[in-house]
Amino acid sequence: MSVSLVKEQILDFLKSEEPQVLVIQGRWGVGKTHVWKDSIEESKAKVPQKKYSYVSLFGLKSVDDIKRTVFENSTDPKVLGENNDLESIKKNYKALGKQYGRKSSNIVKDLSGAGANFVLKGLGSSVDKVFDSVATALLTETLICFDDIERHSKSVSLRDFLGLVSFLKEQKKCKIVILLNEDSHDLEEYQQYKEKVVDKQLHYEPSAEYCFDISTKLYTKANDDYLEQIKAVCERLDIRNIRVLKKIRMHIDTALSVTTDYDEYIKEEIIQSIIILCWCHYCHSSDKDKIPSLTFVKKLNETYADADTLAIAAMIEEEKEGQKTRSIIWKDKLNSLNYPSYDPIVQILLDSIEKGYIEKDNLVAICDAKQNEINIRNQATGLDAAWELYHGSFSDNANEVVDAFVKGMTEAAETSTLSQYSQGLSLLKTLKQDDKATEMIRLYISRNEKNRERLNVESSDFNFFGIEDQEFSDALTKAFEKSEQQETPEQILTRLSDKQSYDRKNVAQLAALSSDELKRLFLSFDGKELTQKIRACLMLAGSNEELMNNTKKALLEIGALSDLNKARLSKFNL
Incomplete structure (x- = not known):
């Protein structure tokens, strides 16, 4: 049933003075509550009933709880949308006080405020029964919406709930709408008794x-x-x-x-x-x-x-x-x-x-690496063209594809990431061009001998997404270790001052320094690189507790030398 048709049926229901039960049924989450509240908000002036109550069955553990909630939530439909909940509750309890006073004048004074429900509940089971009977008596000719039926407590059966609905309609002349989730697996009792209780059922199925x-x-x-x-x-x-x-x-x-x-x-x-x-x-x-x-x-x-x-x-x-x-x-x-x-x-x-x-x-770390690959791909037009040639047809052009990749990888050897280069190697081997793949590996290493970090398989700057080709990975590791030179701690921090990745060996080398040695190192820094070098040390220390403790100790001791130094160190959030 279309949304407009459902709204027409709801409007007819709202305008009617006749006690009846309407069910709006639909899939979970499609907006049954929304269409109901929207409809009653638009047509509240046409509702003949003087009281309206919206009740969610979620958390209500008995039929008496449901009746109490219907009573407590009752309001004038004409003021729906206004922030008048507290005034409605006070009004309901004043009405209850008048009715209750005829039965027990001793505690009428307890019914003048919004907390009367709690007062009555504390006075004993006999008073509770009087409370329930009086509250029920005040529900005459009320428009009631019951929601979250599928979330009813196990202590309240749907049979008992439908019995209450029937009572409210037949005995109290109420008009009732039930919002029903058709995806619920616990509706056997509803299906069994609905013909005796429900007057009209609408199927609400809005479009995506x-x-x-x-x-x-x-x-x-x-x-x-x-x-x-x-x-x-x-x-x-x-x-x-x-x-x-x-x-x-x-x-x-x-x-x-x-x-x-x-x-x-x-x-x-x-x-x-x-x-x-x-x-x-x-x-x-x-x-x-x-x-x-x-x-x-x-x-x-x-x-x-x-x-x-x-x-x-x-x-x-x-x-x-x-x-x-x-x-x-x-x-x-x-x-x-x-x-x-x-x-x-x-x-x-x-x-x-x-x-x-x-x-x-x-997410930002992944996107940084992804953006880097996009930037490189935009620069390495030859390699990009090779992939377009590979994906762009079903022609028998293997030799042309191989030549394009050799050309593109030669062009991109000093700019591509290890991941991108490795993908090209894997394709060459898939096309049975192992010798050419090995030749491309040698080319990459020879072109990057002076840029040692581009040989580092543990570098997140150049190898964020991993290497597919094992031969390439092994050759890089061997070349990286062969070119290794023992850097001084300051050289390490200088090299890493503008990077977000590092080698584990760098961490181990810095962690071997005592707090006094780190203090002397930090005091030797000057110029605008001072902050970058200390941040690089803190980055390395993030993966080594001993290095972090010694770094903080050294910096705190430097801060203790003067108020000026203490202020300077505030940017590191020690």
């Missing part, structure tokens, strides 16, 4: 576009720069759960807040990945046959880390025939969405979605 627009109105903090892209992907996945859509916007906003300066390609990949991962994480339970689980996606990523093939990933689930079929369906769906399982950005986002928050520092 409508749900997205509603979520946009409800999540006002959203960055709308990429709204159309976000909307297009969400609609393609048919995401209608408004809560999930709001979570998607929240995660995207958080991620984009720290990635504003990166290439558009990176930001678009982040948006696409967050939507797909949230869809898997939050929506899988609603359609397990068609929506992949996050567990499947994690295994898919792990599989890609070892072998870049979807054929293997498709069979990673349990060895049941039905499960295999489901895995293939999931894999095909992810393929159709261009889901980049192999990308490190996806792994960071996957872990973040699973934890419920974006790990900003890790």
